[in-house]
Amino acid sequence: MSETQRGERRQEQETQEETESTSETNNCNDCGGRLRTNESRGEVVCEDCGLVAEQDEIDRGPEWRAFDSQERDEKSRVGAPTTNLMHDKGLSTDIGWQNKDAHGRTLSSTQREKMKRLRTWNERFRTQDSKERNLKQALGEVERMASALGLNKQVKETASVLYRRCLEEDMLPGRSIEAMVTASLYAACRQCDMPRALDDFFPVTRARDDMEVKRAYKYIMKELNLGMEPIDPRSFLNQYLSDLGDKISNRQKMRQSSEEILDATERENLHSGKSPTALAAGAIYASGLIHSEDLTQGEVGEVASKSTVTIRNRYQDMLKAYRNENAE
């Protein structure tokens, strides 16, 4: 693992340098094309067919590994980076468990007793403040849901920042933590330009019902005045096409023509007011027809969680718009 992580670091520093890190990783096992890391979306995408090979790949831990505490002492240099994922940003005091003093000598039994009490109190102070306790729980939930949905660290950090702001502005009293966390995570996905449909969150959230989450989301948008642009349907294409998996023979061609169809749709203003997931699904089904993939409306509807009726109503207009433009 250390190899790839080092590769990613290098790539981060020298952004154009992509030949090296991609050539040493493998090729797409679907079409054999080259895999490219898309940093901002946290995906590894095949250049040729658009298969999302890896999601949630980016996790920049320390670039070294240690197999025992001695090795850890030798290699560790600067400590962990500060992170919004810990309620105290990872900056609070931590009293080691080893019962050794600064020179590595074992402590006497009375000293050990003292340390034990100090540890207890330290832990108490650390989480004493009610907001801190709240935050601790909330960030645990961010972590839990994000990993259930395969979201990367960037999204988690963003969600944490959003939630912190809610907390600081005293927006929480009277609202469920869970709903606010879910809404923060959803907003974070959109801000990071890797949107998930809000529906995707309901299976993993512990919020009582959907309405609560939606209200919380609106509330966050309003109070933190985050102007959110409507989601670009194109950002769902890779996700859906990959979920369709074997049912598609030429993913690259499909993605391209889906995008063209969406372009045409927007030029003819057929898109406003329609749900972006429905547009993406419609585009995929339409290009399935063009390239004679045997994709059924049901299959496309499945991955986009849309009904077959919606697919029908979308794709017909979109296809017409696309054909009109390409007729001349």
Next chain:
DNA sequence: ATGGTTTTTACTGCGTC
């Protein structure tokens, strides 16, 4: 609350494998 819009549900007939 209301009205306009989109989406879903349920049901239909048609053609094909």
Next chain:
DNA sequence: GACGCGGTAAAAACCAT
């Protein structure tokens, strides 16, 4: 007969006001 597809009407959900 099962399946995919197209269409419809009515209900439900959504959104701005």
